[in-house]
Amino acid sequence: MMFSEDLDHPLMHGGGIAAVQRLFTDAPQPFIDLSTGINPYSYPLPQLPPDLFTRLPDPEALAAVATIAAQSYGAPSPAHVVPAPGTQVLLPLVAALLGPGRAAVVAPTYREHARAAALAGHRVAEIADLVAAREAMLVIVTNPNNPDGRQFDQNELIALSKWLATRGGLLVVDEAFMDVGPLDASLAGEVGRNAIVVLRSFGKFFGLAGTRLGFALAAPPLAARLSAKLGPWAVSGPALAIGATALADRTWIEETRNRLIAAADRLRAILLSAGLEIVGGTALFQLTRIPAASDLFHYLGRAGILVRSFPEHPTWLRFGLPGTEKAWARLQMAMAAYAGTH
Amino acid sequence: MMFSEDLDHPLMHGGGIAAVQRLFTDAPQPFIDLSTGINPYSYPLPQLPPDLFTRLPDPEALAAVATIAAQSYGAPSPAHVVPAPGTQVLLPLVAALLGPGRAAVVAPTYREHARAAALAGHRVAEIADLVAAREAMLVIVTNPNNPDGRQFDQNELIALSKWLATRGGLLVVDEAFMDVGPLDASLAGEVGRNAIVVLRSFGKFFGLAGTRLGFALAAPPLAARLSAKLGPWAVSGPALAIGATALADRTWIEETRNRLIAAADRLRAILLSAGLEIVGGTALFQLTRIPAASDLFHYLGRAGILVRSFPEHPTWLRFGLPGTEKAWARLQMAMAAYAGTH
Secondary structure (H helix, E strand, O other): OOOOOOOOOOOOOOOOHHHHHHHOOOOOOOOEEOOOOOOOOOOOOOOOOOHHHHOOOOHHHHHHHHHHHHHHHOOOOHHHEEEEOOOOOHHHHHHOOOOOOEEEEEOOOOOHHHHHHHHOOOEEEEEOOOHHHHHOOEEEEEOOOOOOOOOOOHHHHHHHHHHHHHOOOEEEEEOOOHHHOOHHHOOHHHOOOOOEEEEEEOHHHHOOHHHOOEEEEOOHHHHHHHHHHHOOOOOOHHHHHHHHHHHOOHHHHHHHHHHHHHHHHHHHHHHHHOOOEEEEEEOOEEEEEOOOHHHHHHHHHHOOEEOEEOOOOOOEEEEEOOOOHHHHHHHHHHHHHHHHHO | OOOOOOOOOOOOOOOOHHHHHHHOOOOOOOOEEOOOOOOOOOOOOOOOOOHHHHOOOOHHHHHHHHHHHHHHHOOOOHHHEEEEOOOOOHHHHHHOOOOOOEEEEEOOOOOHHHHHHHHOOOEEEEEOOHHHHHHOOEEEEEOOOOOOOOOOOHHHHHHHHHHHHHOOOEEEEEOOOHHHOOHHHOOHHHOOOOOEEEEEEOHHHHOOHHHOOEEEEOOHHHHHHHHHHHOOOOOOHHHHHHHHHHHOOHHHHHHHHHHHHHHHHHHHHHHHHOOOEEEEEEOOEEEEEOOOHHHHHHHHHHOOEEOEEOOOOOOEEEEEOOOOHHHHHHHHHHHHHHHHHO
16 A cells, blocks of 8 residues: 555555654654554564574474464464465455455455455455355454454354355454454464464564564465465564564563553553543554544644544544553643643 | 475475485584575675564655665666565466466476466466467566576567567566676566566575565556555565665675676586586576486585485586585585595
8 A cells, every 4th residue: 555645644554654754844753653553562572693584484494483373373283374474465365265256344444454355356345244244255354353443253253154164255354453352252263164264463462563474374275275375485584583482472472461451451541531532442552533533633743643543434543552651651741731722 | 385305305495404404414514505596695684673673664665675676676667666575475476467378487497487377377388498488478487597597588588578468468587596697688677668577586696585575577557466465564674674775785786796706616616526517507506417416415415515406307406605615615525525436
């Protein structure tokens, strides 16, 4: 997606901080980027020997990450795991597991799903709930959903996948934000016996989005088709090494989950104090509704704080978690000042 | 491609050194991997701030690499450049730029080309020369070719692309080893006015294969279609930073080109002294023919040296460049000892 210069909706995605800084040249530095749902308390980078950069990634390193990811996410086996350089590149490949037909994306959600399904040749409908999904062959659900945190019932999703299976269809569940729960709602354990592909993001929960690592979990025949498309070296040596260490670090994972849940509470309190309505969220972001969203977006921008706006939902703003006490203080002050003057 | 345990042909690709070490457990350490065509004198890694790993890659960093790559490779503009996490993942996407039809791969060559074209739905023929290519819609040529170093005439390739263009076809030229020349044979400058997609590898010449960076050069409409499939964050933050620095370092590029050419001369001398026939090569590898290739493969394996064998060409062995004086000495001694006893 190209960066849009439209001032009201300056970003289609997070990650474009350089361009935003030019929009708010007088803002205090450093700019605080709350436009993503990426954990700001990132996993400590292990030592990265130069070999990881110089040598072709060893097939055994790829297999090791698949094994650790299967354990960490609860997939039936490493043969059910497809490591990729992030989940984004998997979206069109997963959508192309079915020939062109009717696809349904439960919306509003991450917009790349509809784009990827269309790229794969499907006629794509955005639907409001799972009931409407039964007309489609390919159904894409994000659980918990981005940006509103909406959660889908595990049994309902399994029932839908069984219905789809009878017609040769497929359910794709994007669990990009599932690491922070609700843990028992994951369908990772179901991909072996159902027509389900689960997507898991590494970069969001571990706070290592630039590393580019993500996974598709699927029945082995589907996993093999995805792996064949990616080829043998899609994931970089550093990403494989970091992933193998981080996904096995149960202590850090558990502590971080608790830390993020506490941070989300703190964020919600700030937003509520400033009079914003909380639409929903996960531990990694909060979606708010405020009639003057565009006004607040620019107010925060001038204060050096970038949040996410939504072209199709002009009253929404999404807030990620501040990463430092300084950033928390700046957000709190800016929100309080805005509330005091509006 | 899966690793094959077949002892005579233990590797379909380079990069599986861990498995090979288990085949030759008594071999002296460290194992010398000459099974790839990757420059062992790798570009010195710049400082990599943690931000590169933690933040989503900024769209401007991607655009910057496209700009520098266009200059370095001689593509018409950054809009003609598609950065990717290595060229491998591009192969099926490039092959899918045409609907299923007849594809021809000039062979013998890198085997992933035929596999990728088949994945894209084409009927794939392996052909011996460009004359036979005129029957196909999609033609794939590696120039200079891997593993035999065969070079294709630039004008002949352009004429072929013009013929293909009249039929709605496409010429793909894999220039993975073009960095070491012949420089003026590159078709990077032709992608704007011809039905040509050029693939350029970053990792081979810069000796950074684990970093995962590569490029497709193509007319902007084709480039946009490839970029759409890859999505906005296919390349990692570290790869973008390393690529931007390395591709702009003309001094290092020039010195390394000369160093590799000298190293290739040295390698050829060792191989010829041992009685091997040189089939061809580039500055990054030499292809040899020897009736007892399997025997020599195992002899070198026991000496802790891995070279590339070819299941379909049992008399071929391909040698990459040793990276250190110690590795040169071990190769020279092993080859001389083999020649003295066989």
